[in-house]
Amino acid sequence: MEIKRTVMAVLALCLLCSTVVESMSLSRVQELRCFCLKTESTPIHPKHIQNIEVIPKGPHCKNVEVIATLSNGKEVCLEPTAPWVKRIIDKILASSKTPAPSTL
Template sequence: MNAKVDVCAVLALVLLSATLTEGIPLARMGTELRCQCISTHSRFIPPKKIQDIQLTQSGPHCQNVEVIATLKDGREVCLEPTAPWVKVVIKAILNKAQANIESQL
């Protein structure tokens, strides 16, 4: 009989703990668990119209490499990573980043 009371007390404690704890959604932690690009844009965009480019490698969140350009007018455009002009832009960005790292050493 004592064992049943102990089991009930532990179970009640676990349920109370689960009720009182508040989970944090993964999206709030900055982790996106899905692809961000539904479709991609492959037509050339002049570099002077691009403010920033974000490159996301494939991983458990998404099987695709994603290239997201933020334009100077505030729009975000998903670029086709296999488009020749996108490859050139990515290579230039990576080369510039590598040069910055080497100059800091």
């Protein structure tokens, strides 16, 4: 009876350890890689873009990534160096700036 408990405890410990190690390795893989494998360089009309996310380069990826969520829900990676992408980002940044309060 004692051996049975010891074997069950060792098996449970092994299962727990393998689960923890597997989850750690998966989280590292997801964090340390580029999201965009290919980018879209043909212009997309701004009315079809619902949201734009700019991810700066860092330890996860050596490239700046621009991810647009379209009005149909599809996510598309945009070429960050394309002039039309730069114009859209500049327009969004300009519209998000609040004017300074005037002092009278």
